[in-house]
Amino acid sequence: MARPRVRLVVTADDFGYCPRRDEGIVEAFLAGAVTSVSLLVNGAAAESAAELARRHRIPTGLHANLSEGLPVGPARHGVSSLLSPEGFFLGKMGFRKAVAAGDVVLTQVREELEAQLSRFRELLGRDPTHVDGHQHVHVLPGAWVGASRPDAGMQQVPLPDSAPPAGVCQVFAEALQTCGVSFTRLPLERGVGSCAWLEAPARSFASAVERDARAAMGPFAHHGLRRANDAPWLPECASCWGLRGGS
Secondary structure, eight states: OOOOOOEEEEEEEEETSOHHHHHHHHHHHHTTSOOEEEEOTTSTTHHHHHHHHHHHTOOEEEEEOSSSSOOSSGGGGSOOTTBOTTSSBOOHHHHHHHHHTTOSOHHHHHHHHHHHHHHHHHHHSSOOSOEEEGGGGGGOOSSEEEEEETTTEEEEEEOOTTSOOOSHHHHHHHHHHHHTOOEEOOOOOTTGGGOTTSOHHHHHHHHHHHHHHHHHHHHHHHTTOEEGGGOTTSOTTEEEEEEEEOO
C-alpha cells in the first residue's frame, strides 16, 4: 500500500519587519522552502513587503502584534494599557505580565486587532489567509494568575473552571469571527519544553506557550476558528502546519 503523501507547510513570520529579512523570505519562497508568510502591518517595511507579496503571489496572513513596536489603532492617539509611557508596546514579557496582572484593557486589545486587520486590507487589497500572533500573544488566556521566579521566568497558574473565559485569546477569536477570518495557528510545539539544549528561560517560555495554546482551543473552536493546516489556500496535499521562521 502506498504511503500517504505529506507536504510540509512552512510559514515565515515577521514579514515586513525589515527589508533584508523580507528579501530572504521571498528568496526562500521562490526556492520552494517557504509556502506562506505572516505580515507585521506595523513593521518598518510593511508597505514594501505587501508589494512583494502581491508581486510574487505569496499566500499572506496577518501576524497580529501586541508586543513590539508602535500600534496602528486608536492607542496611537492617547494613553493605552497596551503601551509604555513612551508610546511603544510593552514587549514580549512585559505584555504577558500586564495581562497576568489584569492591567490590560481587553476593549483596547480588540480595537488594535481590528485596526491591524483593516491595515492589512489596505496594504494587500484582500483579507488575510490566516491570522496568528507575534510572539504567540494570540493564545494568551485571561484565566491565569502570573508570578515571577528568577529561575524560570513567568509562571502561570489556572484559575478555577468557573472563572469567566475572558482574555486575549477570547478577544482574538471574537475579532476574527466578526471579520470573517477562519484560520489561525495553535503553537503546540510538543517536546520543546524538555529540550536540554534550550536555556531554562526559553524552555519555560515554550512550555507556557504550549499551555496557553491548549487553553485557547476552546475559545477558538467556539468562535469557528480552525487550525491553519485545514485552510484551502495551502498547497495540494498539504497536511500539517509545519516549521516556522520567527514567532
